[in-house]
């Protein structure tokens with residue numbers, strides 16, 4: 001059986017992806033505060049929603065990458 | 078002047094503070110106006126019929142003896158166990174009789190409480206009034222319409238107090254409700270509904286081997302002595318309906334039957350009636366003895382609100398809107414809008430005509446804050462003694478009892494004769 005080796009490079013990449021999604025979620029929050037004219041406090045108080053969105057974006061990204069690499073693997077074969 | 082404790086009167090005062098009732102309801106006034114009553118002379122009281130209700134009234138009279146300076150000096154009952162119990166409950170101090178006529182002969186008795194079965198009310202009350210005694214007589218007034226009228230005639234001719242035991246007139250929930258109605262708080266009363274539902278056979282157990290006492294103990298179940306649900310229960314609620322409407326009905330129709338307790342009783346075990354007032358208001362009444370899910374209530378319905386005194390609640394037809402909740406955070410609104418955008422094309426399954434007309438939402442509000450331990454049956458005895466002290470009846474109080482019994486008996490007649498009954502001329506009060 002082949003050992004799976006997770007390299008630091010991979011972890012770093014995943015952290016960067018998560019950070020990117022976190023920034024996107026905060027950006028969406030800023031937009032919604034402007035559109036719905038709610039309080040700027042929500043930059044802090046809505047962090048739980050930001051974290052949910054980040055988590056969901058990350059899960060979706062795993063799913064998308066899984067399909068992408070799966071298709072590429074079969075084409076190469 | 079003797080010092081008295083004034084807790085109950087104070088309570089009534091507090092519960093109805095600032096109320097117009099002192100003006101509108103003189104019987105309440107008699108109870109609340111402690112300053113104008115002279116308590117120095119002891120009022121001597123007798124009691125005739127010391128069964129279930131009579132024992133309770135005796136208990137209240139004993140409790141009140143110090144507070145309002147009264148003494149139960151005589152008791153009367155023609156059933157040995159109750160006779161003995163009554164003697165015991167007065168600590169052996171009161172004179173005891175089997176025959177009420179002996180009690181009437183005691184010269185210094187000022188007032189007498191009658192709590193015998195219905196068919197005995199009239200002749201005892203009339204004899205007492207004619208002998209110059211003030212009388213508190215349990216509801217209903219009498220078994221027969223002519224007897225009710227004879228009691229009324231004697232009441233007016235002797236000028237003595239004749240108070241009928243409708244304790245709701247001394248109940249702060251009801252007093253406050255009348256005040257709310259007079260102030261227009263529930264708008265125009267357009268319908269009254271009342272019901273008294275029980276789930277039992279209404280029988281009392283007979284002593285071992287004494288089937289001969291059936292009619293004496295279970296007198297409520299036999300036509301000779303009672304009209305059952307109408308005189309024993311409905312009379313209270315008819316009194317409330319008339320009082321709240323400020324008038325008496327013009328006609329009644331109804332149906333009754335024995336559909337459950339087929340045990341030899343003669344009175345109906347369920348009744349349903351409609352009393353009509355001259356302004357078109359209907360008072361819809363029913364009583365039954367085989368289901369108590371809805372219990373007991375009087376529902377006074379106006380175009381602006383509803384009152385339910387038994388549960389002490391008032392409701393609004395248009396409840397004040399609840400304050401808007403603060404808007405959710407912007408990001409939540411965004412997510413909802415995105416979701417709405419995706420699913421907004423749903424086709425509605427019904428149009429608005431399919432929406433059921435459900436009851437108005439809201440738990441309402443208390444009519445009045447009740448003091449724990451307050452008892453309106455005790456308060457009405459206090460009111461009675463206050464009238465006795467004055468030596469004259471309280472205006473308007475007797476008539477409440479009169480019309481309650483008249484319309485209870487006319488209701489019974491309507492059911493028995495299967496027709497709409499109007500008030501016969503000879504029963505009108507001048």
Ligand SMILES: NC(=O)c1ccc[n+]([C@@H]2O[C@H](COP(=O)([O-])OP(=O)(O)OC[C@H]3O[C@@H](n4cnc5c(N)ncnc54)[C@H](O)[C@@H]3O)[C@@H](O)[C@H]2O)c1
Nearest residue numbers: 126127128129130131154155156159192193195215216242
């Ligand atoms: N206001 C209320 O809420 C209320 C409640 C219960 C009863 N009541 C009324 O009280 C009255 C009595 O009801 P109850 O449940 O106490 O009945 P009950 O049968 O328990 O008591 C009646 C008593 O009167 C006695 N009696 C009968 N004829 C008599 C006579 N000629 N002389 C002396 N004593 C006599 C009986 O022996 C008995 O002890 C009825 O009119 C009833 O409608 C009113």
